[in-house]
Amino acid sequence: MSAAGLALIAQAGSFAGIIADNYSSETIAFVVGLISIFNGVGRIFFGAVYDQMGRKKTMLLIAIIFLVTAATLILAQLKGSFIFMIIAFIAAGFSYGGITPTNSAFVYSEYGQLHYSENLAFINLNLLFASFGGTISGYLYDYYGSFLSTFFAMLLAGTLSMFIVFLMDRTAKER
Template structure:
């Protein structure tokens, strides 16, 4: 598996998905308070509310990946993340936009915890699946580490959490190109 281009393409796609979702989770409460202007209590409520979407994203994107294939599931995820990030940028002080955007972002983080393992089986087959996914899962760690550094950098440099959506959009656009170029050939199930 690690000798294939598809592995590195899927690894990067997974890192981008984890980066985008974990960044939204990491800043949700602070973003709600500082950008939207709601109280810490309401921000805590919404953080709990968004967790429902994180959980729902797993079976939803698992079904999408099984039904439509890995490539389409990845493209759907990135497109919806870009939509959510763009909505946040356009409607930065709207509570409704915040709820919609962060629900979508949390849904997609849960989704990547289904897309990546299902795609590992789809692309590389079931033999050695557990070892293969264990190696691929390192992308989640890289996404987790990078979101803290990049999110913190953008917040400190530009003075607001609203700017975190620019690297999210850029990363997802990169992920779309990687998916379209390197995951285009037929997989075990695609």
């Protein structure tokens, strides 16, 4: 999901420029900035959710919001809807913001305090690979001439993450 989130972040300005072509550049910049604002809100929110609801429910909630985000982005593209785009950018930032505190809490709860900093550094290596999400989304846009391919890839990433959460839960019970 990190790669899919970074893919949207990389393409948000271009996508907003197409959907909101009759709006000022300041308005477009503000709307794109909503992703970052709600990323911060999501970090705080999902940290608290993790403490209250645990790993599985938190990860599923993040994945569900991410799936709603991708579906809303598809609707925004198909309908040329500025409102759907704003809703999707807010939801994208919010759900993407949940990944970092969830990763941190997961590493601590799964592996404990011993070597926590090393384990957290290792889990954060995902961002090295996730950083190619923006590049891949650029290639998809160039090849298909639309952002829909990126948004469908985001749907796939959200679905895959839900599957992994269920798989993780099953393997945790087997231990």
